[in-house]
Amino acid sequence: MLKNESEVTVDIVYGDTCSEKDVINWRLIENHWPDSMRVVLSIREGRLSSAALLRCLGNESKLIRIYGVTGLSVLTPRVLCMADDHMMRRFFSPARRHLETDKDPDAVLETLDAADWSAFTPARDLPPLRDALTALERVHGVTEAHRYATAKIKAYGALLRHADTHRAKVLTYVLSPCGRYLALGSRVGEEFDDGGVLQIWEVATGRCVNVIDGIPGGVGWESDRHMVQWSADASRVAVVHHKFKVGVWESFGDQEDLGGEPIAEMAVSDSRPCFAFAPDGERVVMWGGWYLKDKRGRLVSLDDVDDLEDIESLIPVESLSDEMLAVLDGGPLCLDWSTWSKDGERVYGYASSGWACSIDVAARRVVWLKQTHDFRGPLPAWSPDERHLAHQRGGQLVLSDAVTGKPVAVHAARPGAALLSWGPGGRLAVVVPAHKDEGAHPGVSIVKATGEHDYDLDLALRPTGYDTPDLTAWAWAPDGSRAACLTDEGRIEVWNLGERPERLRVVEVPEDADGVLWGADDVLVIITSLNEDGGTFPGLRFVWADTGEVVGAFQFLQEPPGSNPLVDEEDGEDLGLDLQPHPAFALDARTWGVAFEPGLVIAPPGRERDLDALLAWSVGRRFAWPVRWGALEIFPNASAAADGATPPLDELVESFRGSSPRPAEPPAWPPPNTATFADLLLLAGAVVEWVRARDPQGVHEPGLSREIAILHARRNEADQARRFVELSPGHLRTQVASQIERILREAEQRDKVPAEPEPPTPQEIAALAKAHERFLRTPRGQRSNANAELVRQAAHSRHISAVLDLLEQAPLETYLGLGSHDKHYLTLCALRTVATGSDKEIRR
Numbered sequence: 001m002l003k004n005e006s007e008v009t010v011d012i013v014y015g016d017t018c019s020e021k022d023v024i025n026w027r028l029i030e031n032h033w034p035d036s037m038r039v040v041l042s043i044r045e046g047r048l049s050s051a052a053l054l055r056c057l058g059n060e061s062k063l064i065r066i067y068g069v070t071g072l073s074v075l076t077p078r079v080l081c082m083a084d085d086h087m088m089r090r091f092f093s094p095a096r097r098h099l100e101t102d103k104d105p106d107a108v109l110e111t112l113d114a115a116d117w118s119a120f121t122p123a124r125d126l127p128p129l130r131d132a133l134t135a136l137e138r139v140h141g142v143t144e145a146h147r148y149a150t151a152k153i154k155a156y157g158a159l160l161r162h163a164d165t166h167r168a169k170v171l172t173y174v175l176s177p178c179g180r181y182l183a184l185g186s187r188v189g190e191e192f193d194d195g196g197v198l199q200i201w202e203v204a205t206g207r208c209v210n211v212i213d214g215i216p217g218g219v220g221w222e223s224d225r226h227m228v229q230w231s232a233d234a235s236r237v238a239v240v241h242h243k244f245k246v247g248v249w250e251s252f253g254d255q256e257d258l259g260g261e262p263i264a265e266m267a268v269s270d271s272r273p274c275f276a277f278a279p280d281g282e283r284v285v286m287w288g289g290w291y292l293k294d295k296r297g298r299l300v301s302l303d304d305v306d307d308l309e310d311i312e313s314l315i316p317v318e319s320l321s322d323e324m325l326a327v328l329d330g331g332p333l334c335l336d337w338s339t340w341s342k343d344g345e346r347v348y349g350y351a352s353s354g355w356a357c358s359i360d361v362a363a364r365r366v367v368w369l370k371q372t373h374d375f376r377g378p379l380p381a382w383s384p385d386e387r388h389l390a391h392q393r394g395g396q397l398v399l400s401d402a403v404t405g406k407p408v409a410v411h412a413a414r415p416g417a418a419l420l421s422w423g424p425g426g427r428l429a430v431v432v433p434a435h436k437d438e439g440a441h442p443g444v445s446i447v448k449a450t451g452e453h454d455y456d457l458d459l460a461l462r463p464t465g466y467d468t469p470d471l472t473a474w475a476w477a478p479d480g481s482r483a484a485c486l487t488d489e490g491r492i493e494v495w496n497l498g499e500r501p502e503r504l505r506v507v508e509v510p511e512d513a514d515g516v517l518w519g520a521d522d523v524l525v526i527i528t529s530l531n532e533d534g535g536t537f538p539g540l541r542f543v544w545a546d547t548g549e550v551v552g553a554f555q556f557l558q559e560p561p562g563s564n565p566l567v568d569e570e571d572g573e574d575l576g577l578d579l580q581p582h583p584a585f586a587l588d589a590r591t592w593g594v595a596f597e598p599g600l601v602i603a604p605p606g607r608e609r610d611l612d613a614l615l616a617w618s619v620g621r622r623f624a625w626p627v628r629w630g631a632l633e634i635f636p637n638a639s640a641a642a643d644g645a646t647p648p649l650d651e652l653v654e655s656f657r658g659s660s661p662r663p664a665e666p667p668a669w670p671p672p673n674t675a676t677f678a679d680l681l682l683l684a685g686a687v688v689e690w691v692r693a694r695d696p697q698g699v700h701e702p703g704l705s706r707e708i709a710i711l712h713a714r715r716n717e718a719d720q721a722r723r724f725v726e727l728s729p730g731h732l733r734t735q736v737a738s739q740i741e742r743i744l745r746e747a748e749q750r751d752k753v754p755a756e757p758e759p760p761t762p763q764e765i766a767a768l769a770k771a772h773e774r775f776l777r778t779p780r781g782q783r784s785n786a787n788a789e790l791v792r793q794a795a796h797s798r799h800i801s802a803v804l805d806l807l808e809q810a811p812l813e814t815y816l817g818l819g820s821h822d823k824h825y826l827t828l829c830a831l832r833t834v835a836t837g838s839d840k841e842i843r844r
Contacts, residue, residue: 103136103139105136105140105143105144105145108132108133108136108143108145109143109144109145109148112145112148112149112152113148117152120152120156122153122156122619122620122622122623123620123622123623126153126619126623126625127204127623129149130623130625130626133145133146133149133629142628142629142630146629146630147629147630147631149629150617150625150629150630150631151630151631153617153619153625154599154617154631156619156620157619157620158617158618158619158625159597159598159617159618159621160595160596160597160598160599160601160615160616160617160618160627160632161207161208161209161210161211161595161597161615161616161617161618161624162208162581162583162585162593162595162614162615163199163201163207163208163211163554163556163585163614164556164558164584164585164586164614165197165199165208165211165213165581165582166184166186166197166199166538166556166557167186167188167189167190167191167194167196167197167557168186168187168188168189168190168196168218168557169186169187169529169538170184170185170186170529170538170556171185171186171187171219171220171221171222171227171468172184172185172219172220172227172228172468172470173468173470173471173515173517173525173527174228174229174230174470175203175517175519175525176230176234176251177230177232177234177342178234178520179203179478179518179519179520180202180203180204180234180519180520180521181200181201181202181203181209181230181234181251182200182201182203182517182519182525182540183198183199183200183201183228183230183237183251184198184199184201184540185197185198185199185215185218185219185220185227185228185239186198186218186219187218187219187220187221188217188218190783190784190811191811192217194214195213195214195215195216195217195218196214196215196216196217196218196219196241197211197212197213197214197215197219197581198211198212198215198219198228198237198239198249199211199212200212200237200251200252200621201540202622202623202624203519203520203521203523203525203542204519204520204521204523204551205542205551205552205616205623205624205626206523206540206541206542206550206551206552206553206554207552207616207618207624208554208616208618208624209252209616209618209621209622209623209624210251210252210253210618210621210622211581212249213580213581214261214580215239215241215247215249215262216241216242216245216247216261217241217242217243217245218241218242219239219240219241220239220240220241221240221243221272222466223466223469224240224272224469225336225337225469225470226274226337226338226339226470227239227240227470228240229275229276229277229339230251230277231277231278231279231280231281232279232280232281232342233281234251235250235251235252235281236248236249236250236251236277236281237249237251238275238277238284239262240272240273240275243272244267244272244273245265245266245267245273246265246266246267246273246275246284246286247262247264247265247266248262248263248264248265248277248281248284248302249262249263250263252620252621252622253621254621263302264302266284266286266300273286273287274286274287274334274335274336274337274338274349275287275338276338276339276340276347276349277340278340278344279340279341279342279343279344280344282301282302282303283299283300283301283302284299284300284302285297285298285299285300285314285338285340285347285361286298286300287334287335287336287338297313297314297315297333297334297335298311298312298313298314299311299314299361299364314359314361314364315333315359315364315365315366316364316365319364319365319366320333320366320369323369324357324366324369327355327369327370327371328355328369331351331353333357333366333369334351335349335350335351335357336349336350336351336352337349337350337379339382340361341386342386344361345360345361345362346358346359346360346361346367346386347359347361348382348386348402350372350373350379350380352375353375354371354372354373354374354375354393355369355370355371355372356369356370356372356373356380356389356391357369357370358402358403358405367403367404367405368404368405368406369405370405371393372389372391372393372398373391373392373393374392374393374394377392377393377413377417378392378417378418378419378420378430378431379420380420381420381421381422381428382402382422383402383422383426383428383449384422384423384424385424385426386402387401387402387403387426387449388400388401388402388408388422388426388428388449389401389402389405390420390422390428391420392413392414392417392420393413394413395412395413396410396411396412396413397410397411397412397413397414397417397430397447398410398411399411399428399447399449399451408449408450408451409450409451410451411447411451411453414430414432414445415432415439415440415441416432416433416439416440416441416442417430417431417432418431418432418433418463418464419431419433419464419472419473419474421472421474421476422476423476423477423480423483423497424476424477424478424479424480425479425480425481426448426449426480427446427447427448427449427454427480427497428446428447428448428449429444429445429446429474429476429483430444430445430446430447431444431461431472431473431474432444433460433461433462433463433464433473433488434460434461434462434463434488435463435488442459442460442461442488443456443457443458443459443460444456444457444459444461444474444485445457446497446501455500455501457495457501459485459487459493460487460488460489461473461474461485461486461487461488462486462487462488462490462513462514462515463488464515465514465515465529468514468515468529471514471515471527471529472515472516473485473486473487473515473516474486474516475516475517475518475524476518477518477522477545478518478520480497481496481497481498482494482495482496482497482504482545483495483497483518484507484516484518484524484545485516486509486513486514486515486516486526490509490511490512490513491506491507491508491509492506492507492508492509492513492516492524492526492543493505493506493507494506494507494524494545505548506548507524507526507543507545507548508548509526509541510526510528510539510541510553511528512528513526513527513528514527514528514529515527518545522544522545522546523542523543523544523545523551524542524543524544524545525540525541525542526540526541526542526543527539527540528540528541537555537556537557537558537779538555538556538557538779539553539554539555539556540552540553540554541553552613553613554614556779557779558586558588558589558779559586559776559778559779559783560586560587560588560589560590560591560592560776561590561669561776562592562667564576564584564592564594565584565592565593565594565602565637565638566583566584566594566638566653568655568656568659569659575653575655576594579596579597583595583596583597585614587603587604587607587610587611587614588610589776589777590776591603591604591607593607593611593614594638595611595615596649596652598648598649598652599631599632599633599649600633600635600641600645600649600652600653601615601632601633601634601635602634602635602636602637602638602641602653603634603636604636605636608628608634611627611632611634612626612627612628615627617631633645633646633649637656638653638656638659639656639657639658639659641653641656642654642655642656642657642658642659643657668769669768669769669772669802669805670765670768670769670772670794670799670801670802670805671801671802671805672801673759673760673799673800673801673802674801675800675801675803675804676756676800677756677757677800677834677835678715679800679804680800680803680804680827680830680831680834681708681711681712681715681720681831683804683807683827684708684827684828684831685708685720685724687823687824687827687828688704688705688708688724688727688824689727690824691704691824692704692705692727704824704828705724705725705727705728705729705736706724706725706728706732706736706739707828707831707832707841707842708724708831709721709722709723709724709725709728709736709740710739710740710743710842710843711831711835711842712724713740713743713744713747714743714747714754715747715754716744716747716748716750718744721740721743721744722737722740725737725740757798757800757834757835758798759798760797760798760799761797764797764798764799765797765799767793767797768790768793768794768797768799768802771789771790771793772790774786775787775790783809784810784811784821785821787806787809787810787821788810788821788826790806791803791806791807791810791826791829791830792826792829792830792833792839794806794830795829795830795833795834795839796833796837798834800834803830803834807823807826807827807830810822810823810826811823
């Protein structure tokens with residue numbers, strides 16, 4: 001046992017949160033300590049697995065109580081480290097003891113100043129230090145102690161982080177195994193080569209702590225499950241990207257040098273893969289794509305990713321019994337969802353065709369394989385302890401032993417059930433959501449693993465969305481005693497699921513929320529995904545389950561009008577493009593902000609509270625530290641920052657020194673209509689030349705040059721008209737030249753240039769302004785379509801200045817003008833519409 005119990009106390013382990021039901025029998029632990037530690041070390045060294053131990057002892061063994069009591073101290077490993085770590089005793093023990101008892105800011109500052117900061121370890125010391133200073137702030141506000149600690153924290157390499165890095169729809173929301181981190185993955189935006197984004201959020205603070213930008217091809221795919229998986233210690237994440245690849249990234253690593261590239265990558269032809277990521281973060285089982293040649297998948301070590309074709313099948317065909325082959329019915333042994341057991345011994349999962357299986361990885365054999373579910377019913381679900389399996393088929397709800405696959409209990413199926421969700425402690429929630437089936441009564445049934453029906457909750461929950469199948473309206477608390485659910489009316493209800501169910505509270509949620517997760521430390525994560533039809537911004541809200549207090553909230557894909565503050569107005573160069581992630585972020589729907597990693601911030605005056613809600617110091621890319629506690633240098637614009645920032649921060653914006661500051665608010669829109677038809681023709685000509693330089697034969701847009709030539713000829717601009725004749729495809733050039741010469745002769749006889757288009761009416765200008773307001777509320781990643789519609793409206797209104805302004809926002813380098821949202825196509829549409837009043841081909 002611990003020799004010096006004054007060094008490590010129960011208070012240090014639990015604080016004041018130890019409940020009566022979790023009282024630890026220290027005497028029992030002491031009596032059996034040597035044997036318990038032998039087992040613990042055997043598991044740690046890989047000589048014994050926890051699952052094998054449970055199977056050996058059985059559920060009724062009295063020895064379970066010994067290991068259960070030992071394991072009740074969930075921080076026992078941390079206690080041991082604290083007792084043995086000399087550096088820990090130098091900094092953490094005395095400093096934390098004083099921080100927890102001192103309520104006077106001066107005393108806290110004195111304690112921090114006396115601490116041995118050379119022994120400070122963020123992973124061990126930052127969370128309790130942050131908690132202590134948070135408690136101090138509630139009483140005294142931000143003090144010198146907060147600013148002192150922030151300066152020390154920043155010295156450990158803290159980076160200023162914002163979360164406004166997604167460029168398109170977020171498809172995956174996955175909690176880490178410990179529940180302390182949340183991974184968010186998004187697909188590519190309008191520029192495919194920019195890749196997708198994977199963010200890591202700290203749940204306890206509701207702040208983004210790491211950004212992995214530039215993931216090739218984007219993260220995940222609509223309607224697919226389990227596209228992001230964590231290693232057991234959360235140090236790595238495996239991600240489906242580029243539709244047919246699985247890449248592995250360091251969750252808290254510095255991605256700047258990698259440029260978004262993974263540390264390992266596996267591809268499966270051009271098919272979307274199913275995979276299982278091993279708890280050790282070193283192996284992947286891959287299903288799908290070219291692996292279907294032998295139907296049995298591959299076990300891939302990250303060290304062997306360059307030799308995939310030489311890797312043997314995971315399951316030899318001769319290992320499949322006749323009963324298993326009968327279930328497969330000639331189909332492949334290929335899973336559509338799979339995961340690795342926590343002990344690293346098994347891979348289990350299901351196929352969409354209606355069967356599930358469990359595979360012994362070391363033995364390379366299928367332990368069991370059986371029919372489990374109907375095509376339109378709920379999918380099979382394994383319990384968190386991996387001992388139980390629930391599945392519904394043929395009008396029956398079956399609870400099975402997940403190790404053997406044998407049924408334990410059978411119930412009548414719940415009509416309309418769409419979700420089976422196991423909670424810790426061995427209870428199953430059978431969810432019938434609202435609007436599932438006509439005649440099905442919405443509700444939630446709670447069933448024990450033994451098959452005993454506990455009770456029903458009269459709840460109508462929101463159905464799971466097609467694009468985000470891993471995001472559901474039901475989430476168990478980590479202790480299994482409570483649950484949170486998103487009702488169809490749009491509110492989160494927190495329930496106590498003891499002997500008698502009781503609704504504890506209702507939590508305010510954002511409009512159009514889609515799902516809820518329950519993370520560590522009783523923090524709920526409420527998620528809103530992108531509504532492309534309704535224009536809803538995707539976002540996150542982190543809420544304390546016991547109080548409903550909001551910990552953090554964020555909306556993605558907002559796009560303020562105008563260019564961000566780092567764009568040079570003279571040459572249009574964006575300084576932020578050389579940095580990853582881009583420092584610019586949306587302070588709100590109308591205002592840009594900038595946050596450089598060293599701590600330089602550009603934002604309008606008086607927005608400190610908003611900055612605290614959107615920014616955080618990221619320590620070790622793992623822990624968030626509040627920016628309101630100090631160390632930020634805030635300036636209203638880039639010019640002021642260049643003149644006033646302290647070295648070396650001023651070097652970040654050196655190019656803006658002496659420049660004129662931008663107005664805090666963007667100018668009114670539409671702009672004054674000072675542009676002419678000649679300006680529009682000039683832009684159209686530049687676009688045509690850009691297209692033809694990349695498509696010399698004119699295959700994609702053979703009529704572009706001809707229509708530009710016709711419009712120049714109408715204006716009796718012979719040189720310009722003939723220049724675009726030369727840009728016409730060779731097989732059309734003679735015909736186009738003859739037509740243009742005829743139009744030039746007619747224009748010369750008229751001896752006057754066609755009149756400028758009629759100016760827009762006040763009603764048309766008001767309509768454009770109203771449409772532009774709607775455009776500003778359109779999420780980033782969906783703006784190309786909204787921009788295209790606004791270009792057409794401005795062209796029909798003959799507002800050329802508005803057309804030119806909007807065309808600058810249209811994407812250029814896509815499909816050589818074939819896309820209806822591209823600058824090439826929109827320029828031609830606007831030119832036709834302004835010239836003729838109709839978006840039809842100009843023939844003469």
